[in-house]
Amino acid sequence: EPEVTQTPSHQVTQMGQEVILRCVPISNHLYFYWYRQILGQKVEFLVSFYNNEISEKSEIFDDQFSVERPDGSNFTLKIRSTKLEDSAMYFCASSDTRQxxxxxxxxxxxxxxxx
Amino acid sequence: QQQVKQSPQSLIVQKGGISIINCAYENTAFDYFPWYQQFPGKGPALLIAIRPDVSEKKEGRFTISFNKSAKQFSLHIMDSQPGDSATYFCAATLPYNTDKLIFGTGTRLQVFP
Structure with a gap:
């Protein structure tokens, strides 16, 4: 069964450093998302991406965040200058909303x- | 307006019992209501979903009941098993934009033998 994969599974960084989180969505999917979940809290929407551009972003997704689909398979989330409050679980998701x-x-x- | 309220925060059920988790919403534009199951250290996985033109949907031991007039929906897990122990999130999406999921706060379910 096809699945979404993410790397790395864990990332430790110093405040102010840049991090890139990587995702490989399911191959025939067209819509891509990043969500985050701070420990013990609900899952929160960050950004959605379709047709090589951001289609919607939340207020959390400020100028420190960016997303990219550098090739036909990867989808990345970059945090330019990490803050302590960026500590969370970051989930990538994909969907095919046809039909x-x-x-x-x-x-x-x-x-x-x-x- | 775009919130989904979920209760209870945690639930303890004996094996074989019925687990019931409730969600409520305000925005009547929501058009799709999925439930996600999350095990520790894993991503949420779609369990079952319903659209507002249906009052009930059943898949195996899992049933969603939907009350459009009350703007509430609930997940019922029949014959609850220890393997059902997980966190359950209700969610909702809007029919336009990007189908972003708006999640409830989650319910931690523990099923004891």
Missing amino acids: GAKTQYFGPGTRLLVL
Whole structure:
């Protein structure tokens, strides 16, 4: 069964450093998302991406964040200058909303710890 | 307006019992209501979903009941098993934009033998 994969599974970084989280969505999917989950809290939407551009972003997704689809398979989330409050689990998701499917498939997540 | 409220925060059920988790929303434009199951250290996985033109959907031991007039929906897990122990999130999406998921706060379910 096809699945969304994410690397790395864990990332520890110093405050102020740049991090890039990587995702490989399911191959025939067209819509890509990043969500985050601070420990013990709900999953929050960050950004959605379709047709090589951001289609929607939340207020969390400020200028420190960017997304990119550098090739036909990878989808990345970059945090330019990490803050302590960026520590969270980051999930990538993808969907094929043709025919109104609306099902989003989540990757296993990257646990980011900012020290 | 775009919130989904979920209760209870945690739930303890004996094996074989019925687990019930409730969600409520305000925005009547929501058009799709999925439930996600999350095991520790894993990403959320779609469990079951419903659209507002249906009052109930059943898949195996899992049933969603949907009350459009009350703007509430609930997940029922029949014959709960220890393997069902996980965190459950209700969610909702809007029919336009990007189908971003708006999640509830989650319910941690523990099923004891």
